[in-house]
Amino acid sequence: MTQIPHITSPILNGIKHGFFGRKGGVSHAQPGFETLNVGMNKGDNIDEIVENRRRICQQFGLTLDDLVIVNQQHTDIVHIVDRPFKNVAIGDALVTTKPNLLLGIQTADCVPVLFADSENQVVAGAHAGWRGALKGILESTLDKMIKVGANRSNIKVALGPCIWQSSYEVGPDFVQAMKDHPGAYRPEFFIPGNRADHFYFDLPGYVVHRLQKAGVEHIATSPFNTFTNPEEFFSYRFKTVHQLPYLGLQLSVIRL
Secondary structure, rough: OOOOOEOHHHHHHEEEEEEEEEOOOOOOOOOOOOOOOOOOOOOOOHHHHHHHHHHHOOOOOOOHHEEEEEEOOOOOOEEEOOOOOOOOOEEEEEEEEEOOOEEEEOOOOOOOEEEEEOOOEEEEEEEHHHHHHHHHHHHHHHHHHHHHHOOHHHHHHOOEOOOOHHHHHEHHHHHHHHHOOOOOOOOOHHHEEEOOOOOOEEEHHHHHHHHHHHHEEEEOOOEEEEEOOOOOOOOHHHHHHOOOOOOOEEEEEOOO
């Protein structure tokens, strides 16, 4: 079996997991999907997407029948799962206590967040863009983990590759959306941008802040900026800035 390049976090030592990038797959039909695109409905060849997902599952000794993925819509919806969905489910986080179930989070600049309480055998994965973070996806994930037996003080969290502040300029509507949520706006995560009324937003820093405020003590960030590493990772902002026609999604996974 050929190993697919992926990143692991020392904070999740002992828990099987991986942050995959865009290398090690078979997608080649259109520039922008090569090679490990796992995102459906983006214009890529379905058979190649399925093969890419199968290869990732194989890295963990599992099959596609063990993979759980949701239709991510920047919500605060968290699913507690003990088997893959029969039909497409909308949500942005998954929690399980079941061994050998591979939880998958798709991203292309947003933060993939992997959670584990190894002592109580609870793991989770969440998709945290700014909208989801604002709505409380991280806090909701922690609450569901505790509901099924996790202890908040035991939970360790790893953030995966995502867009960094230096690459993430936002406009006044973004800032106002933050201010419209009581207590959500934090000026320390904004620095002035290159255009009037624009700012650079620290998404991973904001995610860490929300986790810490929710009582998580053990958090590790990622040393990789998706925007500045386009050959290694899919990046929606890179696609937009450079007016590229297609864009894939990468997968981050965790299992007991």
